[in-house]
Amino acid sequence: MPKITKAPPAPTLPTAIKSRENAKLEEGLEVATFASGCFWGTEHLFSKYYSHLPQFKAVVGYTGGKEDVTDPSYRQVCTGATDHAEAVQLTYQKGSVGYGELVEFFYRTHDASTLNSQGPDKGTQYRSAIFYHSPEQEAVARAVTAEVQDKYYQGRPIKTEITPSGVWWNAEDYHQHYLDVNPDGYECPTHRFYW
Numbered sequence: 001m002p003k004i005t006k007a008p009p010a011p012t013l014p015t016a017i018k019s020r021e022n023a024k025l026e027e028g029l030e031v032a033t034f035a036s037g038c039f040w041g042t043e044h045l046f047s048k049y050y051s052h053l054p055q056f057k058a059v060v061g062y063t064g065g066k067e068d069v070t071d072p073s074y075r076q077v078c079t080g081a082t083d084h085a086e087a088v089q090l091t092y093q094k095g096s097v098g099y100g101e102l103v104e105f106f107y108r109t110h111d112a113s114t115l116n117s118q119g120p121d122k123g124t125q126y127r128s129a130i131f132y133h134s135p136e137q138e139a140v141a142r143a144v145t146a147e148v149q150d151k152y153y154q155g156r157p158i159k160t161e162i163t164p165s166g167v168w169w170n171a172e173d174y175h176q177h178y179l180d181v182n183p184d185g186y187e188c189p190t191h192r193f194y195w
Helices: 012-022 039-050 076-077 099-108 135-152
Strands: 031-036 056-061 085-093 128-132 161-164 168-170
Touching: 012 039, 012 099, 012 135, 031 039, 031 099, 039 056, 039 085, 085 128, 099 135, 099 168, 128 135
Parallel strands: 128 161
Antiparallel strands: 031 085, 031 128, 056 085, 056 168
């Protein structure tokens, strides 16, 4: 796991702020799934800022693809033929962080106005997407998205797909925590803080 270099940025949007203020530890785990281009950078940023959460785990993998494709490989997903997104799945103790805060963090770390691409990475596997796991997550994701559009993306429509979570496939072992194992490895230049 990466060492925490600093606390995550404070939320700036009403729904994200409210989710932080209302977060209370509960029994059980919550899962959040995001895609924002190359999964190495997405996982690295979430782990860098949120690995302090109780029971935190970040795994990269593939989701949102064709149902008849089972256990897709990186090579298959890279062709774009399977329709899977490179994504990160976060697990953490319920209430240790507000889901709205995670959604705002997701938006502030990539360009959500590009369709099926981030920087030089092109194809549906690099799309911006939120895969929600409950009606509550969907409502929060849609509210934060509207607030991000209003405050930070004026004149640039957000292209993020908000869709129910489906079957998840872990990526191959060498992709897990790739940038921690390979600190000089490729990281999409769009994985940075935008505000």
